[in-house]
Amino acid sequence: MSERTDNSEQEPITFVDNRKIDPETGEVREAAADGAGAPAAPAAAAPEPAASAEATNGELAERTADLQRLTAEYANYRRRVDRDRKAAIDTAKAAVVTELLGVLDDLDRARAHGDLESGPMKSVADKLADALHKQGLEEFGAEGEPFDPTLHEAVQHEGSGHDPVIGIVMRKGYRFGERVLRHALVGVTDGVADLVEAGPTETEASDADAGANNQ
Structure with a gap:
């Protein structure tokens, strides 16, 4: 009588079938909702070293370009x-x-x-x-210098040559660096080249003719 009572109080023995294929139906069983017996998910793959280095180099190049532009x-x-x-x-x-x-x-x-x-x-x-x-003050405008209309202001002109020079200076000109503060007031005359090309003056020609007649 007592042995029968002890057997009835023992906990039932249960078996868990972890097979993925049902042996009776041959179908694939669905994973349990609580994940019991399911294999662990694989860990996330680590980034490849080459890809990480490429990203770092690209960011470094961008920052370098920004620095160069700011500089x-x-x-x-x-x-x-x-x-x-x-x-x-x-x-x-x-x-x-x-x-x-x-x-x-x-x-x-x-x-x-x-x-x-x-x-x-x-x-x-x-x-x-x-x-x-x-x-930095410099003066200009001296007798014998070539006439330059950007520096000199001619108030009188003698002769009609194409190589004029300064014959007389009435007021000096001044410049400060590249800036002209005041133009020089000058009188312009013919240069040496014009006098040579012009030949003897009328007086010299008359004297030469008189000497030839006396002979």
């Missing part, structure tokens, strides 16, 4: 700022020097009259001229 833009900006600053400084200097051209004209007239041959005024005039020349 070029900054260099252009610096050059533009330096050029504008220099132009502003030159304009300011030219404006100051232009106001002093009248003083230089007075000193030239005094020098021509012999008032600056000695004494303290000569020292002052020389120092002023040296200081302006160091800043």
Whole structure:
């Protein structure tokens, strides 16, 4: 009586069939909802080293191109700022020097009259001229120089040649760097080439004819 009671209280033994094909029907069984007995999913494949290196190199090249472009833009900006600053400084200097051209004209007239041959005024005039020349002031317009309409203003003309030169200077011209501050007032005459091509003057021709008649 007691043995029968112990057998009835034992837990039933269960078997789990993990076969994927049903032996009775021959059909493929569906995986259980809870995933029991299903094989583990394969781990994600690691990225290939070649593809990772290629992506890194591409990003590096892009960043390098951006840096080079920014560097070029900054260099252009610096050059533009330096050029504008220099132009502003030159304009300011030219404006100051232009106001002093009248003083230089007075000193030239005094020098021509012999008032600056000695004494303290000569020292002052020389120092002023040296200081302006160091800043970039240059004078032009001297007798014998070829006539240049972009630098000289002719107020009188003698002769009709094609190679005119400056015969007399009435007022010097000045330039500051490449900027012409004032044109020179000059008188123009024929150059040496024109005089040679023109031959003897009428007076010389008359004297030659008179000498021939006397003979």
